[in-house]
Structure formats: structure tokens, C-alpha cells
Amino acid sequence: MALSPHVPELGALELLLAVARLGSVGRAAAELGVSQPTASARIKGMERQIGVPLLERSPRGSRPTEAGRLVVEWARQVVEAAQALDAGIDALRERRDAKLRVVSSLTVAEYLMPGWLLALAEASPGTAVTLRTANSAEVAGHVLAGDADLGFVEGPSTPPGLTGAVVAADRLVVVVPPGHRWARRRTPLTGPELAGTALVLREPGSGTREVLEMALAPYGGPARPRMELASSTALKAAAMTGAGPVCLSELAVVEELATRRLVEVPLAEELDLRRPLRAVWPAGQRPGGPARELLGLTRRSAKPVRPGRPGRPVKAVKPVKPANATKAVKPAKTVKAVKPAKPATA
Numbered sequence: 001m002a003l004s005p006h007v008p009e010l011g012a013l014e015l016l017l018a019v020a021r022l023g024s025v026g027r028a029a030a031e032l033g034v035s036q037p038t039a040s041a042r043i044k045g046m047e048r049q050i051g052v053p054l055l056e057r058s059p060r061g062s063r064p065t066e067a068g069r070l071v072v073e074w075a076r077q078v079v080e081a082a083q084a085l086d087a088g089i090d091a092l093r094e095r096r097d098a099k100l101r102v103v104s105s106l107t108v109a110e111y112l113m114p115g116w117l118l119a120l121a122e123a124s125p126g127t128a129v130t131l132r133t134a135n136s137a138e139v140a141g142h143v144l145a146g147d148a149d150l151g152f153v154e155g156p157s158t159p160p161g162l163t164g165a166v167v168a169a170d171r172l173v174v175v176v177p178p179g180h181r182w183a184r185r186r187t188p189l190t191g192p193e194l195a196g197t198a199l200v201l202r203e204p205g206s207g208t209r210e211v212l213e214m215a216l217a218p219y220g221g222p223a224r225p226r227m228e229l230a231s232s233t234a235l236k237a238a239a240m241t242g243a244g245p246v247c248l249s250e251l252a253v254v255e256e257l258a259t260r261r262l263v264e265v266p267l268a269e270e271l272d273l274r275r276p277l278r279a280v281w282p283a284g285q286r287p288g289g290p291a292r293e294l295l296g297l298t299r300r301s302a303k304p305v306r307p308g309r310p311g312r313p314v315k316a317v318k319p320v321k322p323a324n325a326t327k328a329v330k331p332a333k334t335v336k337a338v339k340p341a342k343p344a345t346a
Contacts, residue, residue, distance in 0.1 A: 005049070010082055012046045013075040015039055016054065020072045023061040100290035103132045103139050103148040105207055106231055108277055111251040112168060112298075113152070119297045120290065127290045135230075137205035143280055149291040151280045154207025154249075156214060163285075164278040167298040171250045172211055172273035174199075175239050175262040182245060183263040190268045195219035198226040200238045200246040211275045212247050236262070247273075 008016075018028035019039075029039035047054050054068035064072050100120075104113055109131065117129055134142065140159035143151040151162075158164035174189065176182045182189070195216045202208040216222050226244040229235050232252035239246040239262055256262040267273070279295050281287050287295050 006051065008046045008049055008075075010079065012042055013079055015042055016046065016068075016072060016075055017079060019043065019055065019062055020064050020068075023063060025055075025057075025062050098126055098128060098290075100127055100129045100150070100294065101132075101148045102129060102150050102152070102294070103134055103142045104152040105136045105139055105154045105277075106133050107154055107170065107208070107249045107251060108152040108168075109133045110232060111249070112277070116294060116298050120294050123297070124290060124293060127293075129290075135203065135205045136207035136210070140280065143282060146282075149281070150287055150294060153278050153280055154275055155210050155278075156275060158278060158280060161283055162280040163283045164280040165295065165299070166276040167279050167295075168277040170275050170277055172208060172247055172275065173250045173253065174245055174247050174265040174267060175253055175257070176245050176265060177240055177242055178260060178263055180242070180245070180263070182265045185265060188266040188268040189271075191216065191219045191270050194267070194271065195221065196223055197245060198223050200227045200229065200235060200244045201225045202235065202248070203228050203230050207275065208248060211273060215271055215273055 015028060015032060015034075018031055019025055022028050022031065025039050025043065026036045029036045032039070034042075043055060050071065052067040053065050054071055055062045056065055056068075102113075113131065117131070120127060120129065132142070132148070136153040136155050136159070139148075139151040139153050140162060142148045144161050152167070153159065153164070154170065174182075174194065196219075199222060201212065201222070213221055227238060229238060232248050235246050235248045236253060236256060238244070240256070245265065253262055253264075257264055279298060281291070286292070
């Protein structure tokens with residue numbers, strides 16, 4: 001049953017209770033953060049709505065009338081019930097907000113997500129996180145279906161139906177083992193050469209595969225893969241065993257390149273294999289609770305890979321010699337002993 005038009009709104013009832021408790025409209029207005037004229041107008045409006053005077057006003061302050069005392073008692077029960085409802089809603093929201101469902105592409109999950117989740121655990125120790133991995137196309141499907149609060153994808157654009165924010169940058173590289181003929185190349189690999197070579201690649205639907213296909217589209221697209229594998233770990237293993245040239249994220253091979261277990265093949269400038277890494281969520285919605293907090297942490301703590309020029313590996317900077325380093329002083333040459341002169345004959 002609908003309430004009658006004579007029932008005041010909750011805010012007006014809170015004001016009436018404050019006046020009855022403090023004995024002054026001015027003090028009640030200050031406690032509730034409104035001006036005294038606004039509070040007085042609200043009380044008068046409530047009296048007109050109910051149809052009876054609620055306060056007796058005097059130079060010493062305000063106090064409830066006989067009818068006002070009855071309304072104050074009823075109002076107290078209503079406000080207490082509203083406060084209980086408010087507390088219950090907060091408890092439900094805290095239970096919901098204490099859980100975070102994340103679905104991430106493999107590269108982000110393996111090489112960036114551990115640091116982000118560690119920072120989230122330090123900031124919100126009570127948050128329970130569930131992390132699932134999938135390729136970028138599958139991540140978009142899970143987020144759209146409501147199976148995850150936040151997703152992370154690799155690729156040149158935000159998937160349809162989602163809103164995204166770039167949280168890091170990455171670059172694809174072509175790697176081979178040290179014994180491969182490309183490991184000794186002095187000239188960059190051209191687009192037609194790369195497109196015409198059977199590579200070891202990620203599966204269709206992955207962000208890695210999508211970026212490579214777009215880069216090689218002007219050259220007819222990539223050749224039929226020598227092998228399709230579903231993870232960066234499998235790609236690295238295939239590369240080190242000589243299965244063929246592999247195209248994968250630079251994030252995945254930092255250690256292997258540093259130790260020369262794999263060698264990066266230089267690429268021509270026309271091959272732009274840079275890509276953004278994005279957080280995504282349903283369009284028209286804003287991440288809330290732990291999802292919003294994780295999104296903020298990714299923006300503050302992620303260290304994007306510096307992609308350099310398209311298709312070219314980032315050159316290592318030679319270490320600068322310390323300013324106080326002194327050159328070794330060469331030892332002085334040994335002075336030859338002078339033979340004593342023969343004595344003159346007498």
C-alpha cells in the first residue's frame with residue numbers, strides 16, 4: 001500500500017528529532033550541516049504536510065508540542081529502522097566488495113598480474129581474488145557475460161561492448177636460438193621475409209596473434225604456422241629446442257635474451273609490433289570496490305616496456321664510468337745500471 005502524502009520524508013524526520021534533542025532549530029541545523037533558514041523552512045513545510053503544529057518557539061529555543069511529541073516518538077522508530085536498513089545494506093556491500101573476480105590474458109597474468117595482486121593484498125588484505133586466464137577474445141566474452149569484475153587483454157583495440165584503459169605497453173619480438181642462421185643477421189628482417197616464414201605462434205584469438213596478423217596484413221598475412229601453442233612458456237621451449245622462429249611478448253623473454261639462450265632478430269622499421277595492454281569492463285559501467293582499487297594500482301605501479309622504434313629492439317645503454325674512477329698508473333721504466341768506468345792506467 002502506498003504511503004499517504006502526509007508522511008514526511010526521512011530527512012525531515014531526522015531534523016525534527018535533532019530539534020527535540022537539542023532544543024534549538026539553529027543547533028539542529030548546524031549538526032546536520034544545513035543553514036538555519038533552510039531548517040526552519042523544512043520544519044514549517046513538515047507542519048503544513050502533517051496538518052498540525054510540531055514545535056513551540058520561544059526566545060529560549062524550540063520544544064515539541066503535544067502533537068509534536070507523538071510525531072517525534074513515531075519518527076524515532078522510523079529513523080531507527082532506516083538506520084538498521086542502512087547498516088544491513090553496508091554489510092551486504094562489504095561482502096560483495098570483499099570478492100574480486102579477474103580474468104586476464106596469459107602475458108598479463110604471468111608477467112604483470114603477480115605484482116599488482118601483491119600490491120592489492122597489501123592495500124586491502126581482506127579482499128579475496130579469483131584469477132582466471134584465457135586468451136584476449138575469451139577474456140572479452142567472460143567480462144561481457146558478467147563472469148568477471150575486471151578483465152585484462154592484449155591487442156590493438158578495446159573489444160566491442162567494453163570500455164578499456166591502457167595500463168602498460170608491450171612489444172612483440174622474434175626470437176631464435178643462438179645456432180639459428182637468423183641469430184647472425186646483420187640486416188633487419190623485412191615484412192615480406194617475416195610473412196613468408198613459417199613461425200611458431202600463439203593460437204588464433206590471442207592478442208599476440210592479432211597484433212602480428214595486423215602488422216603482416218600488408219604482406220599477405222603470416223604464412224601457415226609451423227606450430228600453434230597456447231602459452232608463452234610453450235613458445236619459449238619451442239624456440240630453445242629449435243622448432244623454428246617464434247614471435248611472442250618481450251616481457252616473456254627478458255631472462256632468456258639476457259642469458260643468450262635466445263637471440264632477438266632485428267626487424268625492419270615498417271614492422272610495428274608494439275601493443276597496449278588494457279584493463280576492460282562492460283561499457284556504461286564503472287569499476288567499483290576492489291576492481292576500482294586494482295585498476296588504480298595498475299596505473300601507479302606498472303612499468304611499461306619501452307618499445308623504442310617500430311620493429312627495432314631497444315638498445316642497451318652502456319654503463320657510465322664512475323666520475324671518481326682513476327686510471328691505473330703504468331709502472332715506471334727500470335733505469336739501467338751504469339757500468340763503472342775503468343781506472344786509468346798509471
